[in-house]
Amino acid sequence: MSLLGPGLSGGDTATDPLLAEGYRRCAELTRRHGTTYFWGARLLPADQRRDVYTVYALCRLADDIVDEPDKLDPAVPGHGEADPAVRLRMFERHFWDAVLAGGSDEPVMAAVVDSLRRRGTDPECFDRFFRAMELDLTRETWASWEELRDGYMEGSAAVIGEMMLPVLEPHTPLAQEPARSLGLAFQLTNFLRDIDEDLDRGRVYLPQDDLARHGADPHERTVTPAWRAMMAEQIERNRALYRDAARGVGMLPTPSARCVATALRMYSLILDRVEAADYDVFTERLRVPRRTKVAIVADVLTRGPSHRLVRT
Incomplete structure (x- = not known):
């Protein structure tokens, strides 16, 4: 049963200033922090685009409570509360x-709920998401890839793909598994790129058994032969997830396919940047240049979403 009610009409942003402001702020959050999502969403019709922004905004605000507890946003209650665990619970209750x-007096949350009600998104997704966010406050390491994937990324990444599916309007329910793979692929790319800043937060999102088998230690923040071998193995795992996710592009209508293909190609290029840097993810945060993103958008629009989709 869905508390959100598929097909409910929701408010009209043309006449409701609260919703208009909420959707505007969701778009701004995505533009500022989720640039790949923002670029991909630009290829969607306006109604789908704004719904991508609301999913991203909700997840971003919760993630910021955990990762950047000193950052304050008017959409998040409990500004006087120092404990991020308490603030996360307050935000979930909100x-x-x-x-x-069926709505909120706070603009961002009003837009989020309006979007989710119209799309009929399964609320169970959000329970899994918030449980994963709680784990970031108590867990620092993960024993194996299976434990990391099933114990944490299930709720922090795979479920994001499920949240996006009602927005992308796939032709078939078979699109769910590729969507989950894409969520996992995006987050694993983040883990590999952001090792240095995650260490600063006291977390290691690399399987401990893989590190031990190669004799690699991220705390040394040094590129060694062992580090290169371990990272190469993680990147191949990541590319396998992108290949699985690519199956879903053909299951989407053209605008959604363009959106997903653009985001997939942009994000997977971060792995190429890691390799080009000789697996040095400690010196700087590796990014895909804007000119490359522009070229990807142009290629998707002219040659179609399936062209050069994944590296084989």
């Missing part, structure tokens, strides 16, 4: 109260 009430 979300569920808005879902049950």
Whole structure:
């Protein structure tokens, strides 16, 4: 059963200033922090685009409570509360109260709930998401890839793909597994690129058994032969997830396919940047240049979303 009610009409942003402001702020959050999502969403019709932004904004605000507890946003309650675990619970309660009430007086949450109600998104997705966010406050390492994937990334990454599916309007329910793979692929890319800053937060999102088998230690923040071998193995795992995700592009209508193909190609190029840097993810945060992103958008628009989709 869905508390969100598929097909409910929701508010009209043309006449509701609260919703208009909420959707504007969701778009701004995505533009500022989720540039790949923002670029991909630009290829969608306006109604789908704004719904991508709301999913991203909700997840970003929760993630910031965990990763950057000193950052304050008017959409997140509890500004006087120092404990991020308490603030995360307050934010989750704020979300569920808005879902049950069918709206909120806070613009961002009003837009989020309006979007989710129109799309009929399964609320169970958000329970899994918030449980994963809680783990970031208590877990620092993960024993194996299977434990990391099933114990944490299930709720922090795979479920994001499920949240996006009602927005992307796939032709078939078979698109769910590729969407989950794409969520996993995106987050694993983040883990490999952001090792240095995650260390600063006291976390290691690399399987401990893989590190031990190669004799690699991220805390040394040094590129060694062992480090290169371990990272090469993680990148191949990551590319396999992108290849699995690519199956779903053909299951989407053309605008959605363009959106996903653009995001997939942009994000997977970060792995090429890691390799080009000789697996040095400690010196600087590796990014895909803007000119390359522009070229990808142009290529997707002219040659189609399936052209040069994944590296084989």
